[in-house]
Amino acid sequence: MTDDRGMTDDRGVDAQPAAETADDAQPAAEAAPAPAVRVRSVSIQHDGRAASTPSDVSFDVAPGEVVLILGPSGSGKSTLALALNGLVPHAVPAELTGTVTVGGMRTADATVARLSERVAMVFQDPDSQMVTGTLLDEVAFGPENLLVGRDEVLARAEESLRQVGLWERRRDNPDLLSGGGRQRLAIACALAMKTPILVLDEPTANLDPAGIDEVYAVLRRLVDSGDHAIVLVEHNLDAAIDLVDRVIVLDAQGRLAMQGQTRQILVSRVDELLRLGVWLPVALLAALRLRAAGVPIDPLPLTPRELTASLDAQDALPALAAQRGHPSAGASGHPAADASGHPAGNTASGRPEPAVRVTALDLDRGRTRILNGIDLTIDRGSFVAIVGTNGAGKTTLLQAIAGVIRAPAGCIQVLGVDPAKADARTLARTIGFVFQNPEHQFIKGTVAEELAHGPQLQKMAADDIETRVSTMLDRFGLQELRDEHPFLLSGGQKRRLSVGTALIDGAPLLALDEPTFGQDRARASELLTLLDALNAEGTTVLVVTHDLQLVAEHSSHILVLDSGSVAAFGPTASVLASDALESAGLRTPPLARAFREIVRHPDWRSVTRLSDLPSGAPS
């Protein structure tokens, strides 16, 4: 394996003596050049895997520095993070070659418990980090394990909880916190370990936008205080990018592709990053697109605010071709809505029957009213994103439409079927439902049986079933895996299979509940590309999601729910241009935010998605 990247030259330096010097100089923190983290030629091979990811990676993190690890999915970013506090190789079955030194201590020689005094960790899923019954106990848990004295434990607990703004709630059960609150608690637990190094592995992947904001507000304060060296693995660059001093980029094979100052790497090597499949800040992507269209943006912006500023610095911008071509983007109202996402073909006999019609739907769970007077008409062929804060009733509405939960009879019509009264077989032919976790839906021993299950219930002929299964396997790239157990598929394959099972009975409607929650960007965009293709073929798609930029890029309509009522429903562009999201407690996605602030080019304020922008190659 030859490494032709320029940034890894320092590999030539003999790492061995360097590490020893660090070991000798035990109170190394004061000495300016001693790095907080030193990674030398590290390769990690998980048991049972042929290849090592990461592979031969070397880098340093200076005290107080904030470093972001980037790379396509499968490049070993999280594995690398686990190696920094010794979980690899001590707790995870994997083989580590090379050396990781933290605060002068080599991880291979120390226990995870000893290393926990140098490196604190925050993981992706806040639920799996909670072990006790109150916030105070939770924060005290780590120091107690280290036999820190009682008074010191309490002092640390108070300080850490105050740093994340949770001291007032110290007697509560962590279950009572929101997702963002629990992740802030996990950060407080890490702070209570009093380590010079903090490692965060995808800390916002399981959070809604409000939670992401909370976590980054806390991280921003930590970065400003400068007390910790921070290593961050994160896909959500829009939130993270302006906190980060330096980025380290791994390629698909887990090798070090580049490292350097954030702006320098992202701006000057953006083509390489795109080729690697690394997710980039949406402001940067927008600027690249505009550059290709002849707008001389320089320097390239990384944040929405920078994008706004650099566009306002332009004297003239080209006409927005997209808006001229498709009246839907700027206009509001129903004629435009029909034009936006409607495939030709169903319109043979005048105005077609809508895909979904909801009239005066009220729904209670126990004594709580979840949905309140919902009136809704969803046209065929549209791609509707249902958004709202936690508890707004998004999932309940989707489940009622799909017949997963029973609504009062007569309130909902899905292509002429009332899901509250229909039997399972009719329902399966009408609407396919995809749960958040695909594993929950799997009931058979092989991929092919999984797909055949639906048609069998429909009592189709055996030949017909085989044809359908085979077509589906091809359609979703699973033909080679037809005899595999569904649970042994990769995450992306499982997701594709779950969509396949939902569609195989021929349902013209697909409903998905948070399909991208807790997934990395690569897998999320794979799914969205699939949904776009299905939608283009005429499938009506309803999706509940937290990811508003994704909503902006893919949906034709947005349905905003607020406390069980419809706060807004209309074409994506007009909902994003209104203040409906903000008034329902949501955040405008970064791109729409950037363009809305433009002062000098008022006609650009309505731009919300990358495809609205003029591109270099006229189509």
Next chain:
Amino acid sequence: MSPASATATRQAADPYAAPPDYGPIRFLHRLNPLSKIAAPLPAMALLLFTRDIATPLIFCIATLVMLVVGAHLRARTLLVLLIVIPMIVAVMSVSFGIWTDPARVGDSPVLIEVGPVRFTVGAWLVGLATALRLTSIVLLALIGGLTSTGPDLVRSLVQQLRVPYRLGYTALAAFRFVPRFRHELDVIRQAHRVRGISDGRGPIAWVARTAGYVVPLLAGAIRHAERVALAMDSRAFGAHSTRTERYIIAFRARDWVFIVFFWALTAVVVML
């Protein structure tokens, strides 16, 4: 739903909330959880072998008095203890009585006669004894059950009985899995129903259906447990042979007094 109101409603049921103190009269809350297990244990063992009515009845009444006086109970719990449990005893006494072998009872006045079935006073008394026996054992267990919290029990197991803390606190962490798995099971059930699995009644279909839940539930559980283990490791769990105990669960003189008193009561009842 304001956070404050949510807190208030949840606090009552929250097993992790700090152990409350309701004053000296509600003395059961001030005892060590272990003493509330140790004290009624001989009585529970004894009750397994009694056949009369008086012994379980005495324990039922004594325990009820102790709970009503010494425990801070919610109105609903009180209602269950004082109204529902006697009703259950009444129902059970009849149903156990019906199953009693009439030959064992001998001659006794007939209460009800339906065709060939005769329900006698003797059979009813045998049923009553069985019902009271079961109820008294349950009530004795409730002395500790209604007045101590899971975390306190674990702490006293670790502090007094020297159970390794790694075991105790891992069990405590596992408590948190329960609501999560319950939710996950609900979702899996829903998902399987959507796939059309719900068709079919009877025990065989039930077994097949339940077996289908096991794999996804287990897959999720193992993954979750692994993550929790990594999170605990990285916070130095198990680093030393002991850990700082911020809550000292004392075993005081009053615990001994309680145990001795209860054992004495048990002995007196035996001798009667």
